[in-house]
Amino acid sequence: xxxxxxxxxxxxxxxxxxxxxxxxxxxxxxxxxxxxxxxxxxxxxxxxxxxxxxxxxxxxxxxxxxxxxxxxxxxxxxxxxxxxxxxxxxxxxxxxxxxxxxxxxxxxxxxxxxxxxxxxxxxxxxxxxxxxxxxxxxxxxxxxxxxxxxxxxxxxxxxxxxxxxxxxxxxxxxxxxxxxxxxxxxxxxxxxxxxxxxxxxxxxxxxxxxxxxxxxxxxxxxxxxxxxxxxxxxxxxxxxxxxxxxxxxxxxxxxxxxxxxxxxxxxxxxxxxxxxxxxxxxxxxxxxxxxxxxxxxxxxxxxxxxxxxxxxxxxxxxxxxxxxxxxxxxxxxxxxxxxxxxxxxxxxxxxxxxxxxxxxxxxxxxxxxxxxxxxxxxxxxxxxxxxxxxxxxxxxxxxxxxxxxxxxxxxxxxxxxxxxxxxxxxxxxxxxxxx
Numbered sequence: 001x002x003x004x005x006x007x008x009x010x011x012x013x014x015x016x017x018x019x020x021x022x023x024x025x026x027x028x029x030x031x032x033x034x035x036x037x038x039x040x041x042x043x044x045x046x047x048x049x050x051x052x053x054x055x056x057x058x059x060x061x062x063x064x065x066x067x068x069x070x071x072x073x074x075x076x077x078x079x080x081x082x083x084x085x086x087x088x089x090x091x092x093x094x095x096x097x098x099x100x101x102x103x104x105x106x107x108x109x110x111x112x113x114x115x116x117x118x119x120x121x122x123x124x125x126x127x128x129x130x131x132x133x134x135x136x137x138x139x140x141x142x143x144x145x146x147x148x149x150x151x152x153x154x155x156x157x158x159x160x161x162x163x164x165x166x167x168x169x170x171x172x173x174x175x176x177x178x179x180x181x182x183x184x185x186x187x188x189x190x191x192x193x194x195x196x197x198x199x200x201x202x203x204x205x206x207x208x209x210x211x212x213x214x215x216x217x218x219x220x221x222x223x224x225x226x227x228x229x230x231x232x233x234x235x236x237x238x239x240x241x242x243x244x245x246x247x248x249x250x251x252x253x254x255x256x257x258x259x260x261x262x263x264x265x266x267x268x269x270x271x272x273x274x275x276x277x278x279x280x281x282x283x284x285x286x287x288x289x290x291x292x293x294x295x296x297x298x299x300x301x302x303x304x305x306x307x308x309x310x311x312x313x314x315x316x317x318x319x320x321x322x323x324x325x326x327x328x329x330x331x332x333x334x335x336x337x338x339x340x341x342x343x344x345x346x347x348x349x350x351x352x353x354x355x356x357x358x359x360x361x362x363x364x365x366x367x368x369x370x371x372x373x374x375x376x377x378x379x380x381x382x383x384x385x386x387x388x389x390x391x392x393x394x395x396x397x398x399x400x401x402x403x404x405x406x407x408x409x410x411x412x413x414x415x416x417x418x419x420x421x422x423x424x425x426x427x428x429x430x431x432x433x434x435x
Contacts, residue, residue, distance in 0.1 A: 040096075049099075063144070081151055088154070088371055093366075093367040097272040100271050103125075110128040159371075163385065197291055202240075208238075241299045244276070244364070249280065276360075308369040324378070343357055
């Protein structure tokens with residue numbers, strides 16, 4: 001099927017009876033099990049929903065609510081609920097994505113335990129959410145608890161998989177995902193990586209790191225061996241960094257469907273920016289539009305959502321390179337002059353030119369970086385990934401007692417959570433996987 005023939009991304013999923021081990025409101029199950037593809041709310045409804053959403057977050061801030069984990073008593077930064085959900089809203093790359101996010105959260109907080117088709121309408125949820133200001137202390141505590149669980153599911157099912165750097169890429173439980181992967185993302189994955197992607201990107205990007213401008217070390221050495229002179233003072237090891245990770249589409253065999261873990265991530269990406277899964281379905285994820293050459297040091301930070309490219313308005317293909325407060329400092333020579341970078345195709349004339357890095361995908365990546373930074377979740381995510389890696393390699397938890405056992409159980413499918421470890425994940429590649 002060609003890209004032109006692909007149906008528009010569909011968020012529609014069917015209600016599902018909660019499992020015996022997990023209460024209905026203890027996960028994103030009933031949030032995703034309603035139709036986001038249903039008619040959009042009116043502007044008045046969307047504005048009211050937005051107001052109620054922020055009113056609840058203001059109360060969360062006043063109450064000082066954060067994810068309760070053992071790490072918060074061991075010096076690790078707290079993830080405050082109001083910071084996380086404000087970040088999701090503020091940095092969502094599209095207006096439609098913000099509307100969908102607010103709808104999802106309000107449905108998660110106020111929809112009845114047993115959902116009917118009428119209950120999925122935003123107007124029905126608004127009639128319940130309007131009562132927030134008159135809620136009793138007990139009702140508020142119940143709502144806060146639900147919001148806390150939704151926050152944990154966003155971390156476990158979205159941000160942690162996007163930043164996974166080891167061979168213990170996590171899986172999420174079945175209650176987090178719809179019954180059909182085809183309804184939320186690419187129906188088919190790809191067992192292959194485009195072998196020539198690195199070479200295509202090197203030619204397009206002038207055999208240099210796009211951020212620092214330094215020459216690729218291998219290209220420099222090959223040029224010298226051929227008696228050619230390569231212009232440049234410094235050389236670096238470069239990698240073709242995927243903007244959206246190859247691993248989200250990787251499967252073992254041709255025809256395999258994506259795992260529920262990956263479908264969940266695609267569902268969130270589609271919610272933020274409609275059509276992302278269609279742009280990158282199957283092997284389309286391995287095109288130059290979804291990759292750029294970066295020095296290894298920058299590649300690592302890019303994959304951890306700690307640096308990004310912010311588009312300069314009214315200047316085609318020009319970006320400001322930015323790092324988050326959690327990024328490891330780079331050597332002075334690794335930062336672009338004036339902080340700006342203009343993408344130019346350096347391929348020889350007379351041959352088809354590769355696409356430049358896609359602005360829509362870079363915008364989505366930048367949004368995820370800003371969300372992580374504002375939410376203060378980077379240190380927490382690193383802690384969970386370290387614990388997962390330790391569990392896989394050593395079968396132990398942190399000796400300091402700082403491991404978030406609740407989150408680890410959630411992600412490893414233990415203690416009543418369905419799912420278990422997802423062996424179909426291609427664990428060799430990260431968010432900014434090398435070529």
